[in-house]
Amino acid sequence: MNHRLALLALAALIPASLAGQSIDERLGARVPQGTAALVRELAASAAARGLPADPIVQKAIEGSVKAVPADRVAGALREVLAQLALSAAALRGAGMDPPDTIVVAAGAFAINAGLDASQVTELAGAGPETGAAVTLRVAGTLAALGVPAADVVRLVATALAAGQAPADLLALPAQVQAAVARGETPAQAAVGLARAAAASGRRGPPPTRPTPPPRPQRP
Amino acid sequence: MRHEGRGFHPDVKRLLDGELRGGLDALAPALREDAQEALRLLAEVDRTAPVVSDALEARVMAAVRAKRGRRREMVVRLRPWMLVPALAAAAMLVLLVGRVLQAPTAQAPAVASLTVRFVLVAPDAQRVSVAGTFNQWDPSATPLVRTAEAGVWAATLTLPAGEHQYAFVVDGDQWVADPAAPAVPDGFGGGRRNSVLTL
Numbered sequence: 094m095n096h097r098l099a100l101l102a103l104a105a106l107i108p109a110s111l112a113g114q115s116i117d118e119r120l121g122a123r124v125p126q127g128t129a130a131l132v133r134e135l136a137a138s139a140a141a142r143g144l145p146a147d148p149i150v151q152k153a154i155e156g157s158v159k160a161v162p163a164d165r166v167a168g169a170l171r172e173v174l175a176q177l178a179l180s181a182a183a184l185r186g187a188g189m190d191p192p193d194t195i196v197v198a199a200g201a202f203a204i205n206a207g208l209d210a211s212q213v214t215e216l217a218g219a220g221p222e223t224g225a226a227v228t229l230r231v232a233g234t235l236a237a238l239g240v241p242a243a244d245v246v247r248l249v250a251t252a253l254a255a256g257q258a259p260a261d262l263l264a265l266p267a268q269v270q271a272a273v274a275r276g277e278t279p280a281q282a283a284v285g286l287a288r289a290a291a292a293s294g295r296r297g298p299p300p301t302r303p304t305p306p307p308r309p310q311r312p
Numbered sequence: 313m314r315h316e317g318r319g320f321h322p323d324v325k326r327l328l329d330g331e332l333r334g335g336l337d338a339l340a341p342a343l344r345e346d347a348q349e350a351l352r353l354l355a356e357v358d359r360t361a362p363v364v365s366d367a368l369e370a371r372v373m374a375a376v377r378a379k380r381g382r383r384r385e386m387v388v389r390l391r392p393w394m395l396v397p398a399l400a401a402a403a404m405l406v407l408l409v410g411r412v413l414q415a416p417t418a419q420a421p422a423v424a425s426l427t428v429r430f431v432l433v434a435p436d437a438q439r440v441s442v443a444g445t446f447n448q449w450d451p452s453a454t455p456l457v458r459t460a461e462a463g464v465w466a467a468t469l470t471l472p473a474g475e476h477q478y479a480f481v482v483d484g485d486q487w488v489a490d491p492a493a494p495a496v497p498d499g500f501g502g503g504r505r506n507s508v509l510t511l
């Protein structure tokens with residue numbers, strides 16, 4: 094047997110095996126018993142409501158590694174669950190029912206960064222549903238940079254309306270950071286970028302970036 | 313101040329490497345325009361999915377098939393201490409191959425993973441690491457190493473596309489947000505924040 098192929102196959106299995114670990118296996122000895130019990134309870138509640146449990150597990154591990162007192166970890170875990178539930182409700186408001194757990198987690202991140210539920214609903218419905226997770230992650234990242242939530246929504250919605258794909262939005266945080274490095278406030282940067290996006294939408298796509306031909310499908 | 317035929321000024325390259333303390337403001341005014349252009353180009357490259365032509369892919373796959381047909385003896389003695397780096401190297405290879413061969417589509421994000429360089433200026437630190445959602449918040453999993461520039465620590469990781477939260481851990485117990493990155497509250501109170509990386 095080719096040993097290199099065996100190693101490659103084994104390595105390829107690692108992420109899958111990690112993903113398949115039970116909550117107890119992931120928490121291991123890193124999380125105190127009381128916190129672990131709360132994680133199991135909240136994760137079961139999340140699963141019953143179609144919410145992802147991974148952010149709860151991650152937050153428990155983070156709190157324990159940071160040596161945060163158990164009562165504050167418990168409060169943070171409940172807050173994570175509440176944000177996930179709020180995100181899911183907001184996404185249902187955008188017509189996603191049931192919403193994908195990845196999009197729910199992205200919406201919860203945006204809420205934690207400063208957006209409210211109605212803004213999550215608006216952004217989730219502003220672009221293609223397949224790009225909702227990226228859209229919400231970018232929105233949360235812009236808010237985390239200090240862009241006011243209303244300006245975040247305006248910028249992202251304008252960019253999508255101008256024809257940008259959700260993946261194109263990933264460049265926005267770096268563009269805001271560059272503008273801030275030049276002396277603008279995050280709000281000014283977002284307003285300027287929204288204005289530029291609206292103008293490019295009126296002009297149409299730039300001629301230097303032609304749409305590539307579709308790739309042939311392989312069986 | 314582009315060096316004709318030789319690329320960007322060394323200070324601009326240091327900025328791109330995250331090794332220039334103070335960012336753009338630390339550059340000589342004459343270099344800033346070039347630096348902004350370099351940052352713009354870098355962002356463009358980072359966001360451009362690698363496209364492999366069908367002809368190239370066919371040639372690569374033909375070469376792979378030809379290789380597979382050859383019989384070659386190889387003896388591998390596995391010792392426990394060899395397994396970890398071997399698996400890491402193999403996993404890295406899987407990631408790289410996956411990235412190159414993935415066909416971009418209109419619906420899905422085109423890039424499955426990206427290489428990211430973490431940099432922290434901590435002149436008084438004895439050791440620095442980065443912990444986050446990508447390594448189960450394990451402070452021992454990803455140490456940063458001292459760079460040639462005094463006080464600058466760095467590590468390069470390949471991370472999957474998505475949103476990651478992290479913080480630097482200085483001397484084992486000080487949690488420090490990345491001053492160059494956006495941040496959100498970590499949820500535990502006390503004003504501590506996690507840095508955010510969205511790929």
